[in-house]
Amino acid sequence: MTTLKMKIRLCPVKDREGTLCYQLTHKRKTRLIPTDYRIMKDEWDEVKSDIIIPNGNNRRNMLILIRDKTRWEMTQMERIIRQSVADYPQISADSLTTSLKQVKPCLSVMAFTRHIIEKKYRMGKIRTAETYLSTLNSFTHFRHGEDLCFCSLDTDTIDMYETYMKTNGLTHNTRSFYLRILRAIYNMAVENGLADMSPSPFRHICTGMEKTTRRAVSLSYIKRIKATDCHKKPYMELARDMFMFSFYTRGMAFVDMAYLKKTDLKDGILTYHRKKTGQKLCIKWNRQMKEITDRYSQATASTEYMLPIITRNDNERQQYRNAQRLINGKLKTIGKMAGLPIPLTLYVSRHSWASIAKAMNTPVGIISEALGHSSEKTTLTYLSTLDTSAVDMVNQKILEKL
Numbered sequence: 001m002t003t004l005k006m007k008i009r010l011c012p013v014k015d016r017e018g019t020l021c022y023q024l025t026h027k028r029k030t031r032l033i034p035t036d037y038r039i040m041k042d043e044w045d046e047v048k049s050d051i052i053i054p055n056g057n058n059r060r061n062m063l064i065l066i067r068d069k070t071r072w073e074m075t076q077m078e079r080i081i082r083q084s085v086a087d088y089p090q091i092s093a094d095s096l097t098t099s100l101k102q103v104k105p106c107l108s109v110m111a112f113t114r115h116i117i118e119k120k121y122r123m124g125k126i127r128t129a130e131t132y133l134s135t136l137n138s139f140t141h142f143r144h145g146e147d148l149c150f151c152s153l154d155t156d157t158i159d160m161y162e163t164y165m166k167t168n169g170l171t172h173n174t175r176s177f178y179l180r181i182l183r184a185i186y187n188m189a190v191e192n193g194l195a196d197m198s199p200s201p202f203r204h205i206c207t208g209m210e211k212t213t214r215r216a217v218s219l220s221y222i223k224r225i226k227a228t229d230c231h232k233k234p235y236m237e238l239a240r241d242m243f244m245f246s247f248y249t250r251g252m253a254f255v256d257m258a259y260l261k262k263t264d265l266k267d268g269i270l271t272y273h274r275k276k277t278g279q280k281l282c283i284k285w286n287r288q289m290k291e292i293t294d295r296y297s298q299a300t301a302s303t304e305y306m307l308p309i310i311t312r313n314d315n316e317r318q319q320y321r322n323a324q325r326l327i328n329g330k331l332k333t334i335g336k337m338a339g340l341p342i343p344l345t346l347y348v349s350r351h352s353w354a355s356i357a358k359a360m361n362t363p364v365g366i367i368s369e370a371l372g373h374s375s376e377k378t379t380l381t382y383l384s385t386l387d388t389s390a391v392d393m394v395n396q397k398i399l400e401k402l
Contacts (some may be wrong), residue, residue: 002026002081002096006070008044009034018044020070022077024100029093033100035073037066061146068149069106072194076103107194108147110140113185126317127255127276135181138165150195153186158201179205215348216355217340219401222247224338226402238308239330241292243349245307248288250281250395251350254327258309258320265306284392288399353398362394 003025009032010018017038024031043052043063051067054060077100084091084099107115113136120129142164148157158179165175183202189195226244230237246252255275264272270283292307293300299308309323310316328345335344342348 002085004074004077004081006049006074007032008039008041008046010041015040020066022074022100024081024093024097026091026093026096031093031097033097035070036105037070039063039066061148064152065108065147065149068151069108072106072149072151073103076193106149107189107192108149109153109185109189110136110143110147112150112189112192112194113139116185116188131177132181132185135178135185138178139182150186150189153195153201155199155201155204158182158205162205176206215342215345216351217342217344217348218352219356219398221338221340222352222356223402224340225334225344228334228337230334235326236330236334239327240334241295242307242309242327243331243334243344243346245289245292246346246349247353248286248292248395248399249283251353252283253350254309254324254346255320257307258305258323260306261304262300262306263304284395286396286399288402356398357394360394360397 005023005025007021007023008018009021017040020035020037020039022033022035024033039051043054043059044050045052051063051070053063053067057063080099080103081096084096088095113132117129117132117136120126120132139161142161161182162175162179165178170178179202183200183205186195186200186202190197225240228236228240230240242254242257246254246257249257249270252272253274253276256272259275260270260272264270265285268285270285270289271280273280296308299311300306303311305311310319312319324346331344331346335342338344
């Protein structure tokens with residue numbers, strides 16, 4: 001007869017927490033496996049061998065988490081016991097105890113998410129790690145900092161989380177963004193044996209995307225932005241120039257502009273890989289692009305980068321993000337000066353280029369309505385199948401109209 005129970009090893013010091021242990025009894029021999037979980041004497045039910053969950057106690061959530069973790073760990077241990085005893089009927093209590101000690105402590109939702117974030121950072125997937133961290137922060141605020149096990153992540157919790165986001169004014173697409181990442185984390189937990197695949201707590205949740213408000217402006221507004229007087233206002237001038245450079249380069253994303261290297265320009269062709277997707281893009285170098293890079297040649301003289309966004313060899317990503325915030329802030333001012341009907345951001349250049357190209361009867365096969373697609377990947381799929389000279393011809397037509 002083999003049994004596994006939860007026991008508490010009380011601390012001899014009064015009013016100090018005791019240690020929870022797993023008690024294995026096998027062939028009349030008893031072994032204790034201590035855990036890192038600590039609870040008070042009055043929080044333990046000796047008869048039921050279980051944790052007492054009080055109402056209205058400030059330790060309630062912590063005790064629920066410990067209870068859920070120990071139950072999960074006991075389930076794993078019981079599986080090992082059944083398999084070991086079936087395969088090796090003569091197995092000793094000591095050998096069985098050694099096997100049970102190999103069970104890894106249960107990772108909670110927040111602890112597991114932090115583990116995934118650290119892994120993404122180590123893999124160099126910085127942007128993905130940041131989106132996971134943003135989701136973790138949102139969910140942590142919803143939970144008021146209280147962690148939970150995956151077994152407690154049920155449909156009610158997800159429904160309450162979505163309601164919390166609605167109440168706090170998050171848009172449908174932002175809510176879907178967080179829920180999709182949380183679902184991905186849950187699926188990873190399933191793969192790691194920390195959660196059950198069925199039933200999924202996300203089965204009733206809609207994570208589709210709604211079309212966003214159009215963020216394109218006409219060519220006449222692009223001309224106004226280009227002509228904005230930024231004399232003796234270096235940050236305003238920088239913001240305008242970075243916006244126009246993005247437009248000149250078919251709506252290049254700011255992160256890709258930040259990491260453009262001087263060596264990316266060869267034989268009149270600018271070649272780069274998108275940070276987000278790895279997609280390779282080639283752009284014919286023209287006079288407008290050169291005018292901007294020449295204007296900042298002194299600022300970039302000591303760096304390998306083409307534009308004055310990353311100017312030092314340390315904290316490159318932080319430099320890029322600081323510059324992005326600064327430039328978007330100045331662009332809003334430029335947008336008001338130019339009389340734009342929408343707030344001006346770097347993202348507007350990408351959407352505007354695609355929309356203007358479409359208005360010029362450019363075949364969808366050459367340039368799809370980039371920001372009108374449900375995903376940017378669809379646009380890049382179209383672009384990747386084309387002769388880049390056709391795209392360059394379209395770009396030249398647009399720039400000539402400036």
